[in-house]
Amino acid sequence: MAVQKYSKVEPEENVRVSVKINGRVYAETVEARMLLIDFIRDVAKLKGSKIGCDTTSCGACTVIVNGRSVKSCTMFAFEADGAEILTVEGLSADDKLHPLQEAFWNNHALQCGYCTAGMLMSAYYLLKKNPHPTEEEIRKGLAGNICRCTGYINIIKAVKEAASKGGSA
Amino acid sequence: MESLTLLFFVVEVNFRKLFKLRGLFNSKHMRPASFSVFRPLSLKEAVGVLSENDDAKVLAGGQSLIPMMKLRVFSPPKLVSLQRVKEIQPKISDEGGYISINSLTTYEDIAHNGDIRQKLPALAKAAGEVADQQIRNRGTIGGNVCHGDSAANLGVTLLALGATLVIEGVRGERKAGIDGFHTGPFSVALEHDEVVKRFEVPYDNSSKQTFMKISKTATTWPMASVAVNISVSGSTVAKARIALGVAGPTVLRAHRAEAYLEGKSLSADVVAKAAELAVDGLNPPSDIHADSEYRAHLLKVLTRRSLESLEV
Numbered sequence: 001m002a003v004q005k006y007s008k009v010e011p012e013e014n015v016r017v018s019v020k021i022n023g024r025v026y027a028e029t030v031e032a033r034m035l036l037i038d039f040i041r042d043v044a045k046l047k048g049s050k051i052g053c054d055t056t057s058c059g060a061c062t063v064i065v066n067g068r069s070v071k072s073c074t075m076f077a078f079e080a081d082g083a084e085i086l087t088v089e090g091l092s093a094d095d096k097l098h099p100l101q102e103a104f105w106n107n108h109a110l111q112c113g114y115c116t117a118g119m120l121m122s123a124y125y126l127l128k129k130n131p132h133p134t135e136e137e138i139r140k141g142l143a144g145n146i147c148r149c150t151g152y153i154n155i156i157k158a159v160k161e162a163a164s165k166g167g168s169a
Numbered sequence: 170m171e172s173l174t175l176l177f178f179v180v181e182v183n184f185r186k187l188f189k190l191r192g193l194f195n196s197k198h199m200r201p202a203s204f205s206v207f208r209p210l211s212l213k214e215a216v217g218v219l220s221e222n223d224d225a226k227v228l229a230g231g232q233s234l235i236p237m238m239k240l241r242v243f244s245p246p247k248l249v250s251l252q253r254v255k256e257i258q259p260k261i262s263d264e265g266g267y268i269s270i271n272s273l274t275t276y277e278d279i280a281h282n283g284d285i286r287q288k289l290p291a292l293a294k295a296a297g298e299v300a301d302q303q304i305r306n307r308g309t310i311g312g313n314v315c316h317g318d319s320a321a322n323l324g325v326t327l328l329a330l331g332a333t334l335v336i337e338g339v340r341g342e343r344k345a346g347i348d349g350f351h352t353g354p355f356s357v358a359l360e361h362d363e364v365v366k367r368f369e370v371p372y373d374n375s376s377k378q379t380f381m382k383i384s385k386t387a388t389t390w391p392m393a394s395v396a397v398n399i400s401v402s403g404s405t406v407a408k409a410r411i412a413l414g415v416a417g418p419t420v421l422r423a424h425r426a427e428a429y430l431e432g433k434s435l436s437a438d439v440v441a442k443a444a445e446l447a448v449d450g451l452n453p454p455s456d457i458h459a460d461s462e463y464r465a466h467l468l469k470v471l472t473r474r475s476l477e478s479l480e481v
């Protein structure tokens with residue numbers, strides 16, 4: 001992580017933010033108050049991550065920052081300066097869906113799809129930490145993500161299937 | 170100082186109401202007002218900036234401050250981001266007799282740390298049960314305690330564990346016990362220029378401890394919470410500390426129940442009596458989730474269950 005040196009600490013109203021999202025660097029000077037979700041959607045123009053509640057409750061905005069799942073509506077873009085970020089767009093590789101995406105497809109784990117990007121990123125984090133979760137652990141791992149279509153049963157099935165196929169890859 | 174904390178109290182309480190009535194409020198704003206940010210690299214720089222800027226507010230994990238700023242119930246014109254302050258980066262170390270936890274350590278770090286799980290199981294449990302995974306990945310022990318919410322999982326637990334806070338200000342470092350640190354709703358005994366550096370949490374082999382909460386859903390704020398910490402000698406209680414969350418304006422100790430337990434063994438009758446004493450004369454707040462009477466009932470049940478769960 002690139003840490004800048006300050007001889008004297010000055011207040012900054014605009015901050016230079018440089019982040020690597022899905023392997024590509026995006027650098028831009030933005031207002032200090034810009035949220036990470038707005039940087040991802042409006043500066044990097046990656047529209048997969050969604051804003052659901054905007055009150056830290058629904059998880060639709062979940063992305064992985066330096067290996068940790070976070071709600072990007074509740075983090076300032078400047079706090080991600082120097083970070084590596086993974087969004088839903090970075091899950092598939094070589095035109096092949098990620099095993100989690102395959103499993104969501106197979107199990108009808110999405111209806112309107114609004115929660116899906118966040119669900120996938122929370123499930124991705126869960127399987128990275130715990131490749132063989134119990135159903136209880138899956139439920140706990142996804143507790144910060146709300147599906148307004150209430151399709152939870154199929155979402156849990158999908159995560160189980162991805163785990164059984166080694167879906168943390 | 171007083172007026173600032175009062176202001177903070179008023180806006181925070183409104184925030185809680187708004188938060189709890191999510192869907193009923195009709196805020197125009199979901200983005201914070203403009204502010205400028207200081208990004209100090211050392212504690213000296215951080216407290217220096219705070220002492221020169223009366224209107225600056227410290228930002229740690231942001232999991233309480235950012236939601237409030239987005240709703241504009243609180244709009245500090247200046248933030249001091251602790252993110253790069255080297256002395257308080259996430260760190261947990263066993264110092265022999267106590268575990269030292271730097272203030273930027275997240276709930277996730279605490280919940281999975283081997284020393285904490287073994288020597289301070291109540292703290293590991295409390296951290297593992299804060300909100301949800303994403304919030305646990307960002308929220309910090311320093312923010313949880315300094316926010317001064319009577320419902321804070323770690324605030325309650327550290328009170329039962331008798332933690333010591335190490336605080337840095339422009340006049341240097343000082344230590345303060347957690348008893349007396351919470352001075353009122355959402356206010357704590359910190360000067361404007363002060364930052365909590367780390368926590369020293371004592372452990373001993375004879376301690377039996379746990380944390381329990383009751384929430385509407387897994388991820389919502391607790392309606393009630395309890396942390397108990399009992400030192401046993403033989404089969405009797407040598408020393409007891411019991412802390413209650415959402416029981417009053419601040420996290421509170423159940424002093425009468427603690428005194429009653431000393432010298433007794435934890436029979437069903439003793440536990441039931443201690444639970445009665447824990448809520449005797451208590452006047453917990455009422456809100457849409459629970460009224461005062463129901464909350465007192467929950468606190469009593471949680472106190473009983475916590476004590477019952479200890480393997481003494």
Ligand SMILES: Cc1cc2nc3c(=O)[nH]c(=O)nc-3n(C[C@H](O)[C@H](O)[C@H](O)COP(=O)(O)OP(=O)(O)OC[C@H]3O[C@@H](n4cnc5c(N)ncnc54)[C@H](O)[C@@H]3O)c2cc1C
Pocket residue numbers: 055056057226227228229230231232233234235236272298299300304307308309310311312313315316318320321322323359363364365366388389390391
């Ligand atoms: C949906 C939701 C549900 C939640 N549920 C729970 C729950 O069930 N239990 C629970 O305990 N918490 C819960 N939280 C709150 C969460 O734990 C926050 O992380 C915590 O209240 C604040 O910690 P923070 O690091 O995020 O601090 P911030 O939001 O950055 O700061 C909070 C306050 O503390 C001050 N501060 C922070 N660090 C320091 C320091 N080192 N020195 C001096 N002052 C400091 C800040 O100036 C600010 O006033 C929930 C939050 C959300 C959004």
Ligand code: FES
Pocket residue numbers: 050051052053054055056057058059060061062071072073074
């Ligand atoms: S939009 Fe971020 S949690 Fe709902």
Ligand code: FES
Pocket residue numbers: 109110111112113114115116146147148149150151
């Ligand atoms: S699929 Fe519609 S919100 Fe989950």
